Amino acid sequence: DHNKNxxxxLKAIAHLDKNLQENYKFVIAGDGELRQELEYKVKSLGIKVDFLGRVENVKALYEKAKALCLCSFVEGLPTVLIESLYFEVCRISSSYYNGAKDLIKDNHDGLLVGCDDEIALAKKLELVLNDENFRKELVNSAKQRCKDFEISHIKEEWLKLIAEVKNA
Structure with a gap:
């Protein structure tokens, strides 16, 4: 899907310090019509990226990850940004119109970059991979948001909204 960008x-990885490229494993989860084109891009950029295809055990992937990069041009509600709250994963996302901006407070519980700005993405990725304390600060702040997505909290918010509409 071109929209996932x-x-x-891949271009951000190519801009990373060579030591980071060698010391970390970069993966793309999911499959689709762009895979062959992306595999060619990996070769032409001279980088190493594993294409995992469809991943059934997403939990195991999150448990191994240091960071999650969401590069989409547009998303509705990006569930990966919510799922990753429950793991030690730093969230880095493009700051498209809504979605990511609603789920990430930049430099507090994740990092935002401009849409299609691979240089900014590379810099943010280098920052969290080189500074474990900063990465953990972002992750710990993000974990505070977990309660916002618990069923009991969502139910409470819906009931408030229904009451407001009913009383309007």
Whole structure:
């Protein structure tokens, strides 16, 4: 899906310090019509990226990850940004119109970059991979948001909204 903008991620990896490229494993989860084109791009950029295809055990992937990069041009509600709250994963996302901006407070519980800005993505990725304390600060702040997505909290918010509409 072109909208997911995986090429931005690949170009960002190419801009990373060579030591980071060698010391970390970069993966793309999911499959689709762009895979062959992206595999060619990986070769032409001279980088190493594993294409995992469809991942059934997402939990295991999150448990191994240091960071999650969402490069989409547009998303509705990006569930990966919510799922990753429950793991030690730093969230980095493009700051498209809504969605990511609603789920990430930049430099507090994640990092935002401009749409299709692979240089900014590379810089933010280098920052969290080189500074474990900063990465953990972002992750710990993000974990505070978990309660916002618990069923009991969502139910409470819906009931408030229904009451407001009913009383309007």
């Amino acid at each position: 995986p090429a931005m991620f």
